[in-house]
Amino acid sequence: MFEWMSYNRGGIAGVIILGLVITLLWSIYHGVKTARRREKEQVFGDPERTMGGWYWAVCGVATILLLWFYYSWGMARAYFPKAANELCQVAKVHESLSPIVAQLPIGSRYFKSTDLVVRNVEQLDTISAEFPAGVFSAQEESQLRGIIAQTRSLISIYSNPNSIDAATRANLSQIVGDIDALTTRIQSGHAGLTPSDVALAQAPWGVTHEEIPLLPMTPRGVLFDGIAQELTGISKEFLTLRNMPAEASRLIEKTRKDIASIKANLENTSADEDIIKARKDYLKSVERVFKRLDDGTIFPANTLDEVNTAVAIMIDEVDTAKGSLGIIDAVFMPGEGVVKTRTICIEQGSSRWLPKPSDVVSKFSLLANPNLEDGGGFKGTRLLWVKWLPIADIVGFFIPDGLVDMLPGEYGQHDSDGQFMPTFKDNLLAFAQGEVYLGSIPMLDGHIWDSLFRVIVAMFFGIMLGVPLGIYMGVSRFFKSFFDPMIELYRPVPPLAWAPLILTIFGIQDDGKIFLLFMVAFAIMVISARTGASGTQLSKIRASHSLGASNRQILRHVILPNALPEILTGIRIAIGVCWGTLVAAEMLAGTTGVGFIENVARTVSDYELIWVTILIMGLLGLMFDLLMRKLISILIPWRGKG
Amino acid sequence: MSDLVCNELCMTFTAPGNGAKVEALKNINFTLKQGELLSVLGPSGCGKTTLLNMVAGFLNPTSGDLMLGGNRIEGPGVERGMVFQQGALFEWLTVNKNVDFGLRMKNMPAAERKQLVDKWLDIVGLAGFGDTPTYQLSGGMQQRVALARCLVNDPDLILMDEPLGALDALTREKMQSLILELWKETGKTIIIITHSVEEALLLGQRLFVMAPRPGRIHKEYQLDFAEQGLKESLRDIKQKNDFNKVREEILTMIWDMEEEIMGGV
Ligand SMILES: Nc1ncnc2c1ncn2[C@@H]1O[C@H](COP(=O)(O)OP(=O)(O)OP(=O)(O)O)[C@@H](O)[C@H]1O
Ligand SMILES: [Mg+2]
Numbered sequence: 060m061f062e063w064m065s066y067n068r069g070g071i072a073g074v075i076i077l078g079l080v081i082t083l084l085w086s087i088y089h090g091v092k093t094a095r096r097r098e099k100e101q102v103f104g105d106p107e108r109t110m111g112g113w114y115w116a117v118c119g120v121a122t123i124l125l126l127w128f129y130y131s132w133g134m135a136r137a138y139f140p141k142a143a144n145e146l147c148q149v150a151k152v153h154e155s156l157s158p159i160v161a162q163l164p165i166g167s168r169y170f171k172s173t174d175l176v177v178r179n180v181e182q183l184d185t186i187s188a189e190f191p192a193g194v195f196s197a198q199e200e201s202q203l204r205g206i207i208a209q210t211r212s213l214i215s216i217y218s219n220p221n222s223i224d225a226a227t228r229a230n231l232s233q234i235v236g237d238i239d240a241l242t243t244r245i246q247s248g249h250a251g252l253t254p255s256d257v258a259l260a261q262a263p264w265g266v267t268h269e270e271i272p273l274l275p276m277t278p279r280g281v282l283f284d285g286i287a288q289e290l291t292g293i294s295k296e297f298l299t300l301r302n303m304p305a306e307a308s309r310l311i312e313k314t315r316k317d318i319a320s321i322k323a324n325l326e327n328t329s330a331d332e333d334i335i336k337a338r339k340d341y342l343k344s345v346e347r348v349f350k351r352l353d354d355g356t357i358f359p360a361n362t363l364d365e366v367n368t369a370v371a372i373m374i375d376e377v378d379t380a381k382g383s384l385g386i387i388d389a390v391f392m393p394g395e396g397v398v399k400t401r402t403i404c405i406e407q408g409s410s411r412w413l414p415k416p417s418d419v420v421s422k423f424s425l426l427a428n429p430n431l432e433d434g435g436g437f438k439g440t441r442l443l444w445v446k447w448l449p450i451a452d453i454v455g456f457f458i459p460d461g462l463v464d465m466l467p468g469e470y471g472q473h474d475s476d477g478q479f480m481p482t483f484k485d486n487l488l489a490f491a492q493g494e495v496y497l498g499s500i501p502m503l504d505g506h507i508w509d510s511l512f513r514v515i516v517a518m519f520f521g522i523m524l525g526v527p528l529g530i531y532m533g534v535s536r537f538f539k540s541f542f543d544p545m546i547e548l549y550r551p552v553p554p555l556a557w558a559p560l561i562l563t564i565f566g567i568q569d570d571g572k573i574f575l576l577f578m579v580a581f582a583i584m585v586i587s588a589r590t591g592a593s594g595t596q597l598s599k600i601r602a603s604h605s606l607g608a609s610n611r612q613i614l615r616h617v618i619l620p621n622a623l624p625e626i627l628t629g630i631r632i633a634i635g636v637c638w639g640t641l642v643a644a645e646m647l648a649g650t651t652g653v654g655f656i657e658n659v660a661r662t663v664s665d666y667e668l669i670w671v672t673i674l675i676m677g678l679l680g681l682m683f684d685l686l687m688r689k690l691i692s693i694l695i696p697w698r699g700k701g
Numbered sequence: 702m703s704d705l706v707c708n709e710l711c712m713t714f715t716a717p718g719n720g721a722k723v724e725a726l727k728n729i730n731f732t733l734k735q736g737e738l739l740s741v742l743g744p745s746g747c748g749k750t751t752l753l754n755m756v757a758g759f760l761n762p763t764s765g766d767l768m769l770g771g772n773r774i775e776g777p778g779v780e781r782g783m784v785f786q787q788g789a790l791f792e793w794l795t796v797n798k799n800v801d802f803g804l805r806m807k808n809m810p811a812a813e814r815k816q817l818v819d820k821w822l823d824i825v826g827l828a829g830f831g832d833t834p835t836y837q838l839s840g841g842m843q844q845r846v847a848l849a850r851c852l853v854n855d856p857d858l859i860l861m862d863e864p865l866g867a868l869d870a871l872t873r874e875k876m877q878s879l880i881l882e883l884w885k886e887t888g889k890t891i892i893i894i895t896h897s898v899e900e901a902l903l904l905g906q907r908l909f910v911m912a913p914r915p916g917r918i919h920k921e922y923q924l925d926f927a928e929q930g931l932k933e934s935l936r937d938i939k940q941k942n943d944f945n946k947v948r949e950e951i952l953t954m955i956w957d958m959e960e961e962i963m964g965g966v
Binding site: 598603620 | 754757758759776777778779781782783785787789791792793794802803805806807834836850851854856
């Protein structure tokens, strides 16, 4: 079942995409219809307007999912499963052509020969202008200037149209002829071509790790593949061509000797260290230009015109032969399309860092698998599961061993037989240390729970300590002025800036992170409770005073409920900020948690895993927020109506 | 006896920004005997609410004395109940819980509380609304809850700041009768602020007309319409000639005051 789904993920995605498009259109239709009807009943700004409207939520979600499918090339994969394979063959053609194209003004402005001439002449000019004074003897200087002049005349020889020899000319026209022949073959189409059995047996696009099948699986692909193979031969041939007239060979020979002699000369003369270095540097720069020119790859102007035309026509013809494939490439594969490098074809563009939904789902199911032996979980911890927690552990955690030490009585000693009979106090100690079996209770376990646990504990303490302090700060001059500087000083510092310090003090495990989150939650809770408390209407306070309420009663029965909306909004914000901080803190250090997974995924560039963790964080954050919204509307129905 | 004595009472507000001073009240003198019903009338901003707030103990006078039953008023107390210009209800509580707030603070047993609350809700015409959250009530209903909340606490001195402003004509008349009955039956001292001259005449055994800038008592009346209101229908009283005469006189007075303010600007 799972394997079948995995193999047919393209088709499944196709069905889902179709469903999403229908959902999108339907929700827009429904939303517009409802809006038309309601517009008349409600005034703008009426809070009722922002309530409900779930069809717009559906519309939004569908849009996001469709965008995801689109930018991850999921649509191309679902509806044009063969396209990538065919484009791979086209990419092969371009790859085979690339050595020839490199010489031509295709994809650039100038012939490579022109570029080379211009660049090297420029450098020779610079070198002769910057000839160092007082470093070389007069004789050496004339020698060096001679070498520069020879290099310059080498360029002139290459550029002379008459210099090119007959054999090279013949070879060039041979290449032009070969390319033209291939172009004709492309024009005549792919009728009668059939893919090989080996090719057809390849896994479809996206199923295996290699992504795009390399061998051609369609007649059109076979055509391109064949063309590419022949082109590789032609390109090799082209690369062997040289423009090396006898005159140039002689000049090169002479210049080489000159350089060698001046080198030897320099070796033998002793001089100041600085001077030696200056000499060597200058000689090296002269030699560098010469070496760039001694291989005869500069052709005179217009020599490659015919090759250029032939290649341009061929590229045009390839584009024509691509037909609808070109449109699919442009529309459904945003980015640079399929590119062949060495032995594989790869997807280039957004799909490289944006994994397909199907891949993300399969990665998630792998991660969510609770069976650790079966490769589930991550780094030996499950994603989210239930484990049996011995009650003794909890008891042991809460009862300090020292308490037992303080009780009367003695700990046992071994007796004369070398036996140890535990006394009552020994048994108590075992109890306090959690070594007595007391049964187990089910408990959540896993990376997600670890993250949640940290947030929950931190929020608990943040609320329990922050709300009372905030309320007192809202009503008491002493509390406000005494605590205000402390809180306002640490609060504006981004939590992550505290992280290195806190993690050093409290350790990188739960303690440190919980304390860090507590700091975040505490400040937010104090401020929101304070705002809520100090915003109590004076007339309400006065009314409760003349109804005989004591200060304590006013705090409990008037100020606290009055601050409740602000407090709950504070909790909502604090949870969000804590969650964000936690993930970042887990990325800094630790061995469990959602942020830890992403950190590992980052180091190995596992984009699927990165997206899985991002989605988990996002969905959990969303869940928290929905929960809080619900809670707020249940707990404070009077909000905004007082 | 717990008389309310007000001696050379002054209240000056200082605006926090520019330090401008507002003489909300200047040299107020009066004595209100136990069981008297006082209504206070005056143009907007003449210091009526300020006076009431000081009697309730929410504000300390800048100078002068305010004594109740021989004791200086130095803070709010249960013996002085207040009904605010705006309800000041606790919107997170139901009608019941609002009304018995004072009783709960005194830790009165639930059964007794319920009895009292039911009685008072019935009196103000809100029987059956006990479990409604107050934010779901209309403005007039909210004002009646505030009234019940104050009265259920059985204060000696009842202070009301435009308690009936938000009520419809019919309920308003009923409430006016109710206040008169209460006054008669319980013998409580009541100060009631109102913007309606008719109401001030009907509900005032004594009536102060106040003038602004500085806030002061412009003229005082001794009336017997309140006594009559206990026996006759309020509508009949309003038809009477002497009632109309006083009403016209006071209206002219307030008109002149308003004109003076406008001209002064
Ligand atoms: N807290 C305050 N700070 C500064 N000035 C104040 C304050 N409270 C009231 N005042 C000023 O004191 C004056 C009297 O105000 P007060 O509320 O007593 O008027 P009022 O007679 O109750 O008016 P209304 O009939 O409109 O309720 C006004 O001019 C007002 O601007
Ligand atoms: Mg007022």
